Amino acid sequence: TKAALEAGTAVVVVHGLDPATLSAAGQAAKSDLVPTLPLAATSPALCGTLKAGMAMPSGGVDTGVAQETGG
Numbered sequence: 001t002k003a004a005l006e007a008g009t010a011v012v013v014v015h016g017l018d019p020a021t022l023s024a025a026g027q028a029a030k031s032d033l034v035p036t037l038p039l040a041a042t043s044p045a046l047c048g049t050l051k052a053g054m055a056m057p058s059g060g061v062d063t064g065v066a067q068e069t070g071g
Helices: 002-007 024-028
Strands: 011-015 044-049
Touching: none
Parallel strands: none
Antiparallel strands: 011 044
8 A cells, every 4th residue: 555655564475376277285285384374375486575766766778778869
């Protein structure tokens, strides 16, 4: 949420297990970290804290090519 971004508490988690392709055994497996949750819920591929300043970079990508303007 905006409030979480402003407070520095917002996070993003990219899940490493795809529920669409997870086997029945994998879907039934419980998490080692939190046994009340399914394994897929606690198996992230990556995670991290979001910072408000990271949300929108300014300027363009530096491609190493100078842009000419005007005529």
